[in-house]
Amino acid sequence: MTGLLFGGARTIELDGDIVQVTERSRTSTISLADVVAVPAVRRTLLGATLSIATGSEESIILRGANRRDALAFSNHVEKAWVEYNISALEREADRFSSLRAAVTALARPTRYPAACAIQVILDEARSFDDAVLSKLRMEAIGSEAASLVAEVRTFVAEPRRIRNTAIETFVIAELERWKDFFDTIESKPLTHEQRLSVVVDEDATLVLAGAGSGKTSVITAKAAYLAKAGIRSPEEILLLAFAKNAAEEMSERVQARSGVALAARTFHALAYDIIGLVEGSKPALARHAADDALFIDTIKQILKDLVRSDPDVAKAIIKWFAQFFVEPKTEWDFKTKHDFYTHIEKLDLRTLQGEKVKSYEELQIANWLYENGIEYEYEPVYEHKVASAGRRDYCPDFSLVESGIYIEHFGVRRQTMPDGSERLTTAPFVDREQYLAGIDWKRETHSAYETTLIETYSYERQEGRLLSSLADKLAPHVTAKPRPPAEIFDRVVEMKQVDNFSQLLGTFLRKYKGGAYSVADCETKAKKLNLGRRAAAFLSVFEPVFEEYEKRLEGRIDFEDMILRAARYAETGRFHSPFRHILVDEFQDISQSRGKLVKALKAQHQDARVFAVGDDWQSIFRFAGSDIHLMRHFGDEFGGSFDGESGLHRTVDLGRTFRSIDQIAFAARAFVLKNPAQIEKQIVPAGKATEPAIKFVEVTANEGEKKLGELLASISEMSSTSERTSVLLLGRYRFLEPDLPDLQKRFPLLRLSFKTIHASKGLEADHVVLLKADGGRTGFPSETVDDPLLSLVSPEIEAFENAEERRVMYVAMTRARRTLTILASKSRPSSFVTELRKDLAAEREKSGTATHVVHECGECGGRLVDVTGEDGRRWYRCEHVRHCGNFLPACPACEVALPRREDGSPEVSCKCGAKYPTCPECRDGWLRERSGRYGRFLSCVRFPACAGKSKGRATSPTTTE
Incomplete structure (x- = not known):
């Protein structure tokens, strides 16, 4: 086809699928694939203009052509263009048909549209769209074909909206389809939330199961549903529990409720089986692997042996107990006296000699004196009677027995003023002028009576020289006689400080191994967290203890080794996983190593799913290696990805509690959510209280048994003779167990039992009595459990004070169906008791039912x-x-x-x-x-x-x- 050259083409020819264009001396070609519309012919003064629109900004234009020739050429190109587009679609007809069927099925899905399943369809749709559909011209293929193509292209353009609609459609239909199953799988019909958690089947699904919300029913129904619906065969379903008895109970329950034979396993049993399959035999287990008490005893024995065999390590161990056993906070770390006093009392600052002191710096001084064999008295009455109106007898901080030297430690720091001068400052809540006047009075008193006073200062510790400065000041007056490390260690054992430290070392060791940390990792993190010399002192003990622990395994493996080895075999493909659905019970107790194993198993199959049931409010097994980080960041750790978005998961909140009445359920919820890091959940209580359901009993010294007896008598009087009322006695520690046989004889109408709070998980009773909720280092909250040093072997810092112990308290509270009674020291109650009383008093004051006044x-x-x-x-x-x-x-x-x-x-x-x-x-x-x-x-x-x-x-x- 030829035209006149007026700023356009001179000739245009169609050769098969190619349009050839000549402009003066230049020739170019354009594929019919680039033509976007039917060619257009327009009459002009000089004949006709032929236009062919392309995907580029410039169209092909031929001016001055013969109109008849232009129309004929246009029809020729249009016919070839239509045939080209239809042919392009027909060549991929099977692929297009399959893809369109998959997209169309999303309107009425028969399986949950999980990200892993729909991403496969989206990848195919995008690939096909890039290669074929995006190049097709709808006018060319006709309205019917264009409509079919549009369905797929709409999915490519809006995949998230379409998947979300598909999920909603599926869930509604599936809940109705399996209604009879949900009505009968348990003794009572499942709640809506429980049913929802069963049919939801995302790449990763987290079911938030609060205390008494029926989590066992959910995991049982989920396993049965997967098998009965034909989603998975039993051998493709992995049901994991933490305890052997829990695994056995789940297996029996699934079999009994649904007829599906499905064996639940513990993590350790699974890992052991994986190792056996890969290695051909199973390595011997460490003797303490399944015995926590023996594990801690092993740590204690290692400490004892190192003190006697390695002088350098012995020095590090004694230094820890003498200077760093407690968290080194001083008055300057607190804004009020009350906060400081509460902290000090909680730590129970007891010296190696045995007396309680009033500050961390006094503890350091006392222990240095003891270490160096310098006999002293703490806060003795001054040898001279000091007459001063309004003053009590003067008691210096320390007096040295042999030399008669007095030591006063002054809580002052140095501050440089703008003019370069220096002045002494006190803690924020201390009256500076009054405190400095007190210092002057003490100096004058010693001068007047010619007694020797050695002064130490808080700024010396701040500058890292408190003890070296003390040694220099005392050198002219006393001769140090350092005690042998073994003698000091025996003293520490006698004071039972080794027990708490061994527990801390054991918890640290399990998390250290489970998270595959190194000492260098811990040192780096200690600097980042500003844990200072205490972290360095701890690691100097932990490193040799860990090395000795590993030696004493003697080729055997502990549970951390077992899980990590199995995870490594799964990661490297030496173990071929048959599991495509991994169901995990009590997910809040999962550790880093267990999480690694689950992720390795899931990664082996593109369509594998993780279904986790747990309650982060009940994560209380940090000492066994559990890491709440994995639940709080569930999506990041186990979630899938779709349309460029990662960490995709679904969370279902069961909400309802079948156990506790409103006052207990709501108080427990408010208490645990004081920590903003806890996942917020709604609570629907089991019933409404008609009288106060949470009570406090103040106990003075040596009257604990009497108060408990009075309380049980009161409960017994209200009990029915036809059915014994259950009463669960809870203690933070095993040694709090009362004489249960005697109590049972005295109160035959009651069904009494005692458990530690940790052992009570999963249990419930009509009435719960929490024993000895007192303050102190071995009180409740326990200081050892939430030691900041554990942050060195955790991916996430639990910054909230007593975070784990707060969850322990939540567990204790939610064992109760009808009443919770807390027995606490009148003079030294737990900080938790003080907080609860204050919160409940505020609530009762709002409702006009306040009964207790706090001054x-x-x-x-x-x-x-x-x-x-x-x-x-x-x-x-x-x-x-x-x-x-x-x-x-x-x-x-x-x-x-x-x-x-x-x-x-x-x-x-x-x-x-x-x-x-x-x-x-x-x-x-x-x-x-x-x-x-x-x-x-x-x-x-x-x-x-x-x-x-x-x-x-x-x-x-x-x-x-």
């Missing part, structure tokens, strides 16, 4: 506890009795309640109606009349702790009716 100490912010004196009178003293010393009498009028100051009022008021003039010096006191040298006067009831006074005479307390 705050005006001196430190702690709690004022009522106590009865030897004379029978009631007093109120601060819970931090060793540190604060705030002490108030009960109201003189009623002799029961505590008068309190109202904001802006010149008087304190008692609930009995009596009023007294406020003390001008302190927040809590009030003035009462006393006799003095110059007659009657008013002074604070807190005298001599407070010297507040007022002139004048007192009158009888005023009262209001």
Whole structure:
């Protein structure tokens, strides 16, 4: 075809599928695949213009052509273009038909549209679209074919929307299709959430199963559903549990409920089988592999042997116990006295000599003296009677027995001022001027009585020279006689400090092995987390302990070795996994090594799925290696990918509890969610309480048995004679177990049992009694469990204080169906008890049912506890009795309640109606009349702790009716 050359082509020819264009001396070719529309012919003054639109910006234009020739050529090109496009689609007819069927099936899916399944279709659709469909011209292939192509191209353009719609369609239909199964698989029909968790079948599905929400029913129904629906054969389903008895129970339950023979296994049994299949035989297990107590005893024995056999290691071990056994926080790490005192009391700062001290720095000094054989007394009464109005007997921090030297440790640090001068500062909550005046008074006292005073300072520890400076200052006065490491270690054993440390070492060792860490990894992380010299001291002990532990395995393997070896065989393909559905019970207890094994098994098959059931609120087995990070980041760890989005997973919240009534369920939920890292879940309680379901019983020294007996008697009186009421006694530690046979004889209407909180998981009772919820290092919360050093062998830091122990408390609370009673020390309750009481009091105050008044100490912010004196009178003293010393009498009028100051009022008021003039010096006191040298006067009831006074005479307390 030829035309005139006016800014366009001179000739255009069609040769098969190619359009050849000549412009002056240049010739180019264009495939019919690039033609986007039917050629157009337009009449002009000089004849006709032929236009052929292409995918590029410039179209082919032939001007000045004969109109008849142009129309004929246009028809010729159109026919060839249509045939080309139809032929391109027909050549891939089978592929297109298969792809379109897969896309069309998403409108009514017969299997859950999991990411792994639909990604395969999407990959094929995109590949086909790039190669064929995107090059087809809809006008060329006709409306019917164009409609079919559009279905596939819409999926390519909007895969996420289409998959989400397919999921919704499938779930609705599947729930209806299996309704009878869900109604009958368990003794009671499954809830909607339980049914949903069964039919949902994402690459990774996490079922959040709160306490008493029926998780066992879900995992049983899931296994049966997969087999009965023909989704998997029994040998393709791997059902994993953590304990042997749990695995056996699940196997029996699936068989009994559904008739499907499916053997559940523990992680260890699976790993052992994998090793046996790959290696041809199974290696011998370490003697302590299945015995936690023997494992800890092994660690203790290694410590003992190293102290006696390796001087360098012995020095490191003794240094740990003497200087770093507790977390080295000082007054400067806290904003209030109450927070500091609470921390100190929780640590139970006990020296190697056995006495309790008031600060970490005092502990360091005392232990250094003990290590070096320097006999001392802690806080002795000063050898001279010091007369000073309002002061108690002067008690220096330390006195050295042989030399008579006194040591005072002053909590001051140095601060450089803008002008370059230096001044001493105190902790945020300490009155600096008053504290410095106290230092001056002590110096003057020693000078006046010519006694020798050695001073140490907080800034010396801050500068890393507290003990070396002490040694230099004492050198002219005493001769050190260092005790042998074995003697010091025996002392540590006697004080039972080795038990806690061995537990910490054991937990660290399991997580260290399970996470495949190195000491260098830990050192790097310690620097990043600013754990300082304490981490270095710990690692200097851990490294030789770990090396000795590995030697003592003598070719045997422990459970960490077992899991990691099996995971390695799965990763490298030496073990060929038949499993395409991996169901994991109690997923919150999974460790890094177990997680690695699950991921290795899943990776062997493109369509393999992980179905995990667990409750991060009940993750309490950190000491056994569990790592909550894997559950909190479930999608990142086990999820699939689709359309460029990774970490895809589905979470189902079971929500309902079949166990606890509202007051217990909601209080437990609020308590555990104080840690923002916990996954939030909704709770539907089992019922509504008609009276307070959570109660607190205050226990004074040596009356624990009496209070427990009174409580059980009260429960027994309310019990039915037809069916014994179940009462579960819980203790944070095994040694808290009471004389159960005796209690059972005394209360035959009750079905009594005792468990540690860890051993109680999965159990429930009508009434739960939590024993000895006291503060202290071996109290509840336990300090060892949440030691910051464990962050060195965890992918994620549990920054929230007492994170694991908070979950332990949640487990304890949610064992109860009807009532939870907490027995706690009146003077030293657990911080958890204080928190719960405060939260419950606030809730009851809102509802107008408040029954317990908590008085705050005006001196430190702690709690004022009522106590009865030897004379029978009631007093109120601060819970931090060793540190604060705030002490108030009960109201003189009623002799029961505590008068309190109202904001802006010149008087304190008692609930009995009596009023007294406020003390001008302190927040809590009030003035009462006393006799003095110059007659009657008013002074604070807190005298001599407070010297507040007022002139004048007192009158009888005023009262209001």
